[in-house]
Amino acid sequence: MKRAEKEQLVAELQQKIAGADGVIYTDFTGLNVKSMTELRRRFRKAGVEYVVIKNTLALRAVQAAGLAGQTLKGPTGVVVAKDPISAAKLLSDFAKEHDARPTVKGGLYEGAVIDEAMVKKLASLPTRDEALSILVGTFNSVLMMFALALEAKKSQLESTT
Numbered sequence: 001m002k003r004a005e006k007e008q009l010v011a012e013l014q015q016k017i018a019g020a021d022g023v024i025y026t027d028f029t030g031l032n033v034k035s036m037t038e039l040r041r042r043f044r045k046a047g048v049e050y051v052v053i054k055n056t057l058a059l060r061a062v063q064a065a066g067l068a069g070q071t072l073k074g075p076t077g078v079v080v081a082k083d084p085i086s087a088a089k090l091l092s093d094f095a096k097e098h099d100a101r102p103t104v105k106g107g108l109y110e111g112a113v114i115d116e117a118m119v120k121k122l123a124s125l126p127t128r129d130e131a132l133s134i135l136v137g138t139f140n141s142v143l144m145m146f147a148l149a150l151e152a153k154k155s156q157l158e159s160t161t
């Protein structure tokens with residue numbers, strides 16, 4: 001690859017990383033082409049970018065985006081996501097189906113360096129949509145209880161008169 005092509009790849013990845021809330025580094029060793037295609041398809045469907053790039057170029061793009069980098073060894077796939085929780089869930093679910101492949105090397109979440117354990121914690125959190133539905137359900141139940149209390153007071157006042 002020529003230097004100009006490498007610089008272009010770094011610039012493109014830097015722009016993607018700058019607009020993302022999370023970056024996860026994976027080791028895809030042991031996955032065949034069919035599995036990799038399925039993983040990319042799932043990521044694409046969820047609006048997540050998956051890039052396979054040389055470690056030095058990936059780290060250069062991360063540092064150019066103003067984030068702290070990590071040391072990477074071996075083949076690396078970079079998951080770039082605006083919603084890192086759903087990306088972590090997708091990655092975790094895929095790994096369960098494919099003998100713990102790809103493995104997580106680490107990553108960045110909101111500018112902070114994270115490890116494999118933190119990615120697993122992110123995967124266990126509810127997604128934004130799930131959290132919003134829980135919040136709306138909670139508000140709904142509070143309002144319902146308030147309405148029932150008012151109705152009970154109303155019927156109590158009517159029975160005393």
